[in-house]
Amino acid sequence: MLGGGGLVAANVYASATEGSPDTSQTTDGGWQAGTIDCPDVGDTLTNVPDDAREEVDKELALLDQQIAEAYQKLQDPAVQGDEAAASGIMDPLAENRAATIERIAAALERAGERPEGLDELAACTLRQSDDQADGQDGAQDDQNGQGDQGQEGSQEQDGQDQGNQQQGNGGQSGNGPVAADFADITTAPPAAPAPNAGADASSGTFATSCGVNANGLFNSDNVIVAPGVSNGAHHFHDYVGNQANNAFADDNELANGGTSCVDQGDKSSYYWPVLRLQNGTQEQDAGAPGGGIEGNAGEIVTPKDVTLTFVGSPSSKVTAMPRLLRIITGDAKAFVNGTTNANASWSCTGFEDRQLKDKYPVCPQGSDVVRTFKFQSCWDGRNIDSANHRTHVAFAQADGACPAGFQAIPQLVQRIVYDVDAPSLQDGGRTVPLFAVDAFPEQLHKPVTDHGDFINVFDEGLMGEMVGCINDGRQCGAGADEEPGDDNGNGNGSDDGSDNGSDNGSDNGSDNGASQEPGSGSDNGSENPGGSDDEPQEEPTPTADVPSDDASTAPAADEPKTYTSPSAAEKPVTQSPEATSYPRNDTPSASESDSTGVVAQPPADAQPAPQGGNGSLAETGTQLWPAAAGAVLLISGFVLLRRTRRRYM
Numbered sequence: 022m023l024g025g026g027g028l029v030a031a032n033v034y035a036s037a038t039e040g041s042p043d044t045s046q047t048t049d050g051g052w053q054a055g056t057i058d059c060p061d062v063g064d065t066l067t068n069v070p071d072d073a074r075e076e077v078d079k080e081l082a083l084l085d086q087q088i089a090e091a092y093q094k095l096q097d098p099a100v101q102g103d104e105a106a107a108s109g110i111m112d113p114l115a116e117n118r119a120a121t122i123e124r125i126a127a128a129l130e131r132a133g134e135r136p137e138g139l140d141e142l143a144a145c146t147l148r149q150s151d152d153q154a155d156g157q158d159g160a161q162d163d164q165n166g167q168g169d170q171g172q173e174g175s176q177e178q179d180g181q182d183q184g185n186q187q188q189g190n191g192g193q194s195g196n197g198p199v200a201a202d203f204a205d206i207t208t209a210p211p212a213a214p215a216p217n218a219g220a221d222a223s224s225g226t227f228a229t230s231c232g233v234n235a236n237g238l239f240n241s242d243n244v245i246v247a248p249g250v251s252n253g254a255h256h257f258h259d260y261v262g263n264q265a266n267n268a269f270a271d272d273n274e275l276a277n278g279g280t281s282c283v284d285q286g287d288k289s290s291y292y293w294p295v296l297r298l299q300n301g302t303q304e305q306d307a308g309a310p311g312g313g314i315e316g317n318a319g320e321i322v323t324p325k326d327v328t329l330t331f332v333g334s335p336s337s338k339v340t341a342m343p344r345l346l347r348i349i350t351g352d353a354k355a356f357v358n359g360t361t362n363a364n365a366s367w368s369c370t371g372f373e374d375r376q377l378k379d380k381y382p383v384c385p386q387g388s389d390v391v392r393t394f395k396f397q398s399c400w401d402g403r404n405i406d407s408a409n410h411r412t413h414v415a416f417a418q419a420d421g422a423c424p425a426g427f428q429a430i431p432q433l434v435q436r437i438v439y440d441v442d443a444p445s446l447q448d449g450g451r452t453v454p455l456f457a458v459d460a461f462p463e464q465l466h467k468p469v470t471d472h473g474d475f476i477n478v479f480d481e482g483l484m485g486e487m488v489g490c491i492n493d494g495r496q497c498g499a500g501a502d503e504e505p506g507d508d509n510g511n512g513n514g515s516d517d518g519s520d521n522g523s524d525n526g527s528d529n530g531s532d533n534g535a536s537q538e539p540g541s542g543s544d545n546g547s548e549n550p551g552g553s554d555d556e557p558q559e560e561p562t563p564t565a566d567v568p569s570d571d572a573s574t575a576p577a578a579d580e581p582k583t584y585t586s587p588s589a590a591e592k593p594v595t596q597s598p599e600a601t602s603y604p605r606n607d608t609p610s611a612s613e614s615d616s617t618g619v620v621a622q623p624p625a626d627a628q629p630a631p632q633g634g635n636g637s638l639a640e641t642g643t644q645l646w647p648a649a650a651g652a653v654l655l656i657s658g659f660v661l662l663r664r665t666r667r668r669y670m
Contacts, residue, residue, distance in 0.1 A: 057092050057114075057463045058357040059084075059145035062122060063246070066136070069408035073132035075249065077408075080125045082247040085461065087117050088145070089255055089315055092463040095147075096196070107147060119143035148357070196316035197465035198299070198457040200446040204380035206369045206388075212376050216335050216421040223333025225491040227431065228500030231261040231282040231291060233324040239295065241311020242268035245347045245410055245474055252310040254353075256294050256317050256459030261327060263290035263478055272345055275478055283499040286483035290476040291329060293394070294353075296322045296439055300454040316466075317459040325389060326438040328500065331431035333491040334398060335421035339429045341484045342477045347406045348414055348433070350396045351472030356464045362411070365471035366393050370438065379469040381456065383443045390439040390456075394473035398432035399423035431491055433475055 063081045091114040100106040119140065126139050218224060238260045247253025250268055260266055265278025280288040297304075297319035304321055306312025333339050352362035366376040368391045369384035376393065384390055397414035407413035415427050423429050445452035457466040464470045479487070490497035 055148045056357065056465055057088055057095070057111075057145050058148050059088055059114075059118070059463075060142040061354055061358050062125070062139065062142050064358070064362075064409050064411075065139075065142070066125075066408045067412050069129065070132035073128040074408075076128040077125055078246075078248055079250055080121050080128070082250040082253045083121050084118060085247075085253070085255060087114060087121070089462050091145075093315070111145060111147060115144050118145070196462060197467065198381070198455050200444075200449055200455070202381055202457070202466075202468060203383050203444065203446055203455070204377055206372045206375055206377070206382040206384055209368075209372075209375040209377055209382075211374050216419065218335045219337075219421070221337050222335050222421075223338045223429070223492045224494040225333055226496050226498075226501070227331040227487040227490050228496075228498035229282055229284060229287045229289075229329045229331075230498075230500035231280070231287065231327070231329060233327045234259040234261050234281075235323055236281075237321075237323070238264065239306070239321070240267055241306075241309075242266075243474065244268055244270050245349060245406070245476065254294075255311055255315050255461050256353075257306060257311050257321070258292040258459075258474075259295050259324070260290065260292045261329075263288050263476070266290045266292065266476070275345070275476060278478075280478075284483065286480035287499075288478035288480075290474070290478065291327075291435065293392075293435075293437070293473045294459040294471065296324075296392070296441075296456055296458055298322060298441065298454045298456050299450055311459075316462045319454070319457075322439055322441060322456070324437045325440045326436075328434075328436040328438075330434045330436070330500070331487055331491065331498075332434055333431065334417065334423070334429035336417075337422070337429045338492045339431050339488055340400075341481075341488050342400070342430045342479070343405050344477060344479070344481065344484075345405050346400070346414075346430075346477040347410060348396050348475045348477075349410050349472060350394050350475075351470075353461060353470050353472045354464060355469045356467040360469060363469050364395065365468075365473065366395075367391070367468060367471075368393065377468070379467070381468045383446070386443070390441050392437040392439070392471065394433075394435040394471075396433040396435070396473070396475055398429060399427035400430045401426060402428050431487055435473055435475075 062084055066077070069077050091110050094100065094110045095107060100110065122139050122143055126135050129136055239257045240260075241252045241254050241257050242250070243254040243258070244266055248268060253268055261281050263275055263278045263280055265274050270278070275290065276288065278288060282288070295317075297317065299319045302320035303318070304312065307318065308314065311317065351365040352358055352360075355363040360379070363378055366378050367380065367382045368376050369382050369388040370391055371388050372382075372384070373391060373393075382390060397416050399415040399417055401413050401415075404413040415424050417423055417429070439456075441456050442453050444450045444455045446455075449455070458468065458471050460466045460470050477484075486497065
């Protein structure tokens with residue numbers, strides 16, 4: 022576990038607003054570390070035999086941990102400006118990486134063939150912040166994300182780039198974001214037009230409604246990239262859909278898990294890094310790995326709306342996605358890797374013809390922030406995952422057709438809306454806080470690192486309906502009647518309280534209508550079981566057969582292969598706090614405990630002080646105080662009555 026006292030202390034709002042010195046800069050104009058740039062070993066591994074997969078995944082996760090630890094040490098003010106001290110951190114990092122990479126090579130050699138050139142990836146470089154704005158300027162000239170944005174372009178506006186950290190905004194301190202990471206959406210050029218539809222186009226859409234994670238199911242795992250490894254992502258994810266997703270979930274657990282989706286035939290897992298306001302709020306992960314320990318600080322923002330829509334191909338019909346297909350869009354390490362795989366985009370309601378890939382948007386008053394992920398729409402026809410989690414899927418070409426050897430599948434378009442105010446850039450977010458996505462610490466919370474993850478756990482019958490709907494040019498699905506672009510947030514029933522309480526209702530009995538904002542009338546079944554009519558909310562009727570605990574819904578031996586995490590027998594009986602999912606409700610329902618097995622509260626020392634405001638992590642606690650006070654008064658009344666009766670008997 023990483024030690025995090027320095028970063029946690031740096032994120033306390035009270036001290037930050039007192040004008041504490043900027044520890045990310047040297048006062049004498051000397052050398053200064055910006056971030057650590059290490060080659061991405063995992064991205065180079067395009068062929069890993071199944072027999073070596075588990076060991077390789079764990080070693081790749083260890084490489085990420087080594088970088089995070091070294092980056093944290095570099096934030097020590099005593100190291101800034103001292104090249105010798107920095108070398109004392111970077112040299113051991115290279116040695117540790119070399120040993121880890123050698124174990125990866127040995128595992129691959131035992132399972133097949135030893136790859137060449139892995140040992141050349143051990144060395145890392147320090148990116149000096151004074152030089153970050155030099156050399157690449159593509160993003161400033163091409164803010165709509167077409168072509169090569171340039172991995173440093175997002176910092177050109179202020180000249181000081183990462184060296185000019187906003188120490189007083191209560192946010193990440195020396196870890197970002199900075200004012201130069203934001204751009205006025207009205208200045209962004211319109212996006213390029215979509216390719217024209219051909220005669221064989223599949224023009225339909227299929228929507229699924231899975232809520233907004235109002236019940237607060239988070240963890241810092243990533244079962245796709247680092248199965249079996251706690252805190253494999255080093256940042257927190259929001260989860261909607263499948264409620265069993267954590268580092269230790271294997272295919273059967275995902276297939277048998279509960280779902281927050283209205284249509285119970287969709288048990289797919291949709292997850293993405295949380296968005297945080299840099300306002301000094303200490304969430305319950307402030308002292309935990311993946312949270313404040315690694316520079317992910319501030320108030321977690323629950324989305325106003327989440328729209329999940331599957332669309333067709335402009336050049337052909339689509340075929341069904343294979344069950345348990347994994348897709349990652351975007352690159353969590355794009356700030357140091359470069360923008361080849363960067364794909365998430367940012368915009369504002371009313372301006373979604375303009376998209377930013379390397380900037381967070383500054384939206385006009387009355388407009389909400391919109392975050393969009395367009396997933397790969399072409400599949401190789403054989404594999405549900407690949408060693409680097411990319412080569413089994415591909416994006417369509419400029420004309421909309423899939424590359425040779427790939428076939429079109431429904432494309433997931435994920436749209437997340439946030440009701441956050443435009444930050445005050447002139448004072449670095451002191452007046453109105455900046456916002457940023459969680460990230461690996463060395464990625465400095467850059468918007469270009471945004472990414473989304475998807476695991477297909479659709480019932481095969483429902484997947485067939487989706488394909489037929491899209492190929493026939495119809496609009497179908499549980500969210501088909503909702504308006505995704507509505508400024509009122511009417512999409513997925515997140516704001517209007519009319520979504521019959523089914524989002525998350527099947528799995529989280531304590532949060533019926535989890536896709537609704539608190540106070541919408543019919544949400545939060547545990548706090549107001551009757552909703553607006555004082556009657557219990559009915560759970561949705563499943564639309565597909567739910568497999569028994571003994572039934573396997575994973576692919577058969579002759580179906581596309583997958584990579585699974587350790588079996589239940591190999592898992593630890595007691596999981597560490599790093600492996601814990603942190604729901605916003607204090608006590609998981611029986612259905613949560615049965616379906617996930619990991620929805621539990623963090624250790625007591627990770628709990629924050631009560632925080633006000635709708636949707637805060639302390640919301641449930643504040644509602645329990647009146648009940649506790651009532652119980653005390655009731656007991657006192659009984660004691661007083663008993664004493665009075667004795668006196669007059």
